[in-house]
Amino acid sequence: MATIELRRTVDIRHDVDVFVAGGGPSGVAAAIAAARQGSRVFLAEGQNCLGGMGTSGLIPAFMTFGDGVSFLAGGVGREVLDRLIAGGGTSHHYKPKDAYGALPIRTEVLKRVYDDLLLEAGVDFAFLTSLIGVETADGRVEHAILAAKSGIFAVRAKVYVDCTGDADLAAWAGAPCQLGDDDGRMMAGTLCSLWANVDFEAFNKSGIGWQQNRLPDAIRDGTIFTVDDYHLPGMWDLGGGIGGGNIGHTFGVNGTDERSLTTALLHARKSLLEYERYYKQYLRGFERMVLVATAALLGVRETRRVCCGYTLSLDDFRNRAVFDDEIGRYAYGVDIHASSGGRASYEKFERDHRGLQYGPGENYGIPYRALVPQRLSNVLVAGRCVGSDRYIQSSIRVMPGCYITGQAAGVAASLAAQKGTDTAGVNVRELQARLLKLGACLPNATVMT
Secondary structure (H helix, E strand, C coil): CCCCCCCCCCCEEEEEEEEEECHHHHHHHHHHHHHHHCCCCEEEECCCCCCHHHCCCCEEECCCCCCCCCEEEHHHHHHHHHHHHCCCCCCCCCCCCCEEEEEEEEHHHHHHHHHHHHHHHHCCCEEEEEEEEEECCCCEEEEEEECCEEEHHHHHHHHHHHHHCCHHHHHHHHEEEEECCCCCCCCCCEEEEEEECCCCHHHHHHCCCCCCCHHHHHHCCCCCCCCCCCCCCCEEEEHHHHHHHHCEECCCCCCHHHHHHHHHHHHHHHHHHHHHHHHHHHHHCCCCCCCEEEEECCCCCEEEEEEEEEEEEEHHCCCCCCCEEEEEECCCCCCCCCCCHHHHHHHHHHHHHCCCCCCCCCCEEHHHHHHHHHCCCCCCEEECCCCCCCCHHHHHHCCHHHHHHHHHHHHHHHHHHHHHCHHHHHCHHHHHHHHHHHHHCCCCCCCCC
């Protein structure tokens, strides 16, 4: 492959304490938390709004915020949910203490909630601004390189927080990462969607049950689907006859490769026509459904996992692990979507998904070390790319889990910047004390007095 040497001089447009790459749920939480500690924060978001998969990705529902007894995503996560409810952006019947099931999302309300929270916290941020590179020396990031409509520029920060979801900043800076399973295969993606003219009352009265119950019939008939995908997450009732679709899978996608993403998006848009025929022909209440929109982002469930000071594992999930350096606890079950179609892969998903769930009041700890990348001294990671194996990643990757790790990364980044320490040298007791003041759930913490 031919190469060129690219040289140019760019302005250092922002000189801050904490730079946050990515404005999804973990980035929002990190930026707010760092700013509330008195740090100067700049956040760069590549899309035209905050929220990532929950907004640009049109994910139609939150997974669990709690364990049925305790609210686990306390602090920023609680504020987001409370404001979303107050703004009519999710179920009015939600009980904060329960927080155990999926909650539908009205995307436009969530966008405004995020906007308001960052503005009130005094975070400096920019949309349509993408991370394109990092400059490092001796395991320390010196500058993040960004591209926007006005051109290319740099950000200099004391601490950098990678909330890109794909670990772009950490990986480009030299942190070791894992990608997918032992053969490099990753969970399938989904292009989420919005549908009009859905009669959920008629569907609920039909007695058919969950929306994938007749998938085997449709696949056996052989007239609708080009891929035998037995897993249909389904469509959520967003009110007013609008359905939020988490429908179909893009198998074989690599979210770190734009060519793979392009192929997946082309397939996903066409596959929704097949699912429209399925809903209309095999279910009740969907006969007049109309596709209104597909998401601006493909729903990517898994890419890089950063090798950190600790790697959360399936054993930690099974043992309801407790850590001295906990920054939060979480409870969503194992949810590894298959990497290929067919009955066998779906049955493997079902065994894991049904067998690796918690009962009320059960949860696992998340150690601070799982946010600290190896080989980098002033970088933290949050969101779906934290230090974990695939089992825990499939739990912690959902939005409430991202609020927990993002909030902790933001507070830790601020502490490191204020104290002049490496990220690995943050005083965990002080970190826990500050997280508790923000509202984090830390029942096992022994904090500073």
